[in-house]
Amino acid sequence: MKKANVYKEEFFRAFWNPRWLIVILLSIIIFFIGNYRWPIPLKNPVNRMMMLLDYGYFDFLGAVLLAVPFADSFLTDSQQGFTRFIIQRTNFKHYLSAKILATGLSGGVSLILSNLIVFLLGLGKGIDFSDVSFRAGYQGTMPWGPFSELYGQNPCAYFGYLLLSVFIFGFVWSLLAMFFSTLSRNRYITLAAPLVITQGLRVLIERNDIVPYQLNALFGLQPYAVFFERPTFSIQLLQYLAVLVLSLIGLFVFTRKKHETI
Structure with a gap:
């Protein structure tokens, strides 16, 4: 199997599967929950989307949505013997690279799709x-996080930043979920890993002054939401980079061990 065909196969499996219906359904649920908990009318649709997401428990469900489409696919391939079949036809590195890229893109696109559904x-x-x-559940005249002043200048540009932010968040955290699939043979642990880690860090920060606020992983998922300290764009980028590096190192180390046993 040629390298290009491996990528084509993984992209097809990542983006043409029934799990995207789950992403759509959960996004609609987020909208209705947010609409129920935030009934206040807002004129600007960007402001409205932020409040619907904030009050629709996107901080919980978003961490699940990114893993739903494809994050456990490496585990599925291993359990069904597909990995053995693939490496007999192509280089394992090509397969792993295609798997990583397809998983990351599916995670990022799932969060963009969720935001767009709520927005529409x-x-x-x-x-x-x-x-x-700007109106929110706190007293403020603009969003809380990076590029907040952009909202007042160009809401559409700020909307673009929010989509880019959740895309990168979904990309790197879906890879972390994939990494957990190499540690556990349980797909539910894989799918729940981003949620458990992000919420676990959130609880530690809120209840323990020792844990620095910079570890709050939800900065990237909802940069406009209120935290104890105002997040900066540099903190956001460092978080993305840290999760990406940790995920890639873990994937290459542990998948190599699995490859040697196949």
Whole structure:
């Protein structure tokens, strides 16, 4: 099997599978929960989307959504004997690289899709990008995190930043979930790993002054939400980089061990 065909196969499996229906369904649930918990009308659809996500438990469900499409696929291949079949036809490194890229992209796209679904469903309440007033569950005139001033200047550009932010978050954290699939033969542990880690760090930070706020992984998922300290873009990038490096090192080390036993 040629290298290009390996990538084509993994991308097809990642983006053409019924699990995307779960992503869509959970996104719709997020919208209705957020709409119920935040009934206050907002003119700007970007502001509306942020509040719907914030009150729709996106901080919980987003960490699950990114893993749903493809994060456990390496484990599935191993359990079904597909890995052995693949490495008989192509280089294992090509297979692993394709798997990593497909998993990361599926994780990022799943969160973009979720945000877009909530955004589009919220358009039924009106569209007015010219209104740059900002309302939230706290007293503030702008979003909390990086590029908050951009919202007042160009809400559409800020919307683009939010989509880019969740895409990178989904990309790196889906790889961390994939890494956990090499440690455990339980797919549920793989799918739940991002949720457990992000919420675990959140609880430690909120209840323990020793743990630095920079470890709050939810900065990248909801940079506009209120935290104890205002996150900066540099902290956001460092978090992405740390998770990416840890995931890739773990994947190459542990998949190599599995490859040697096949």
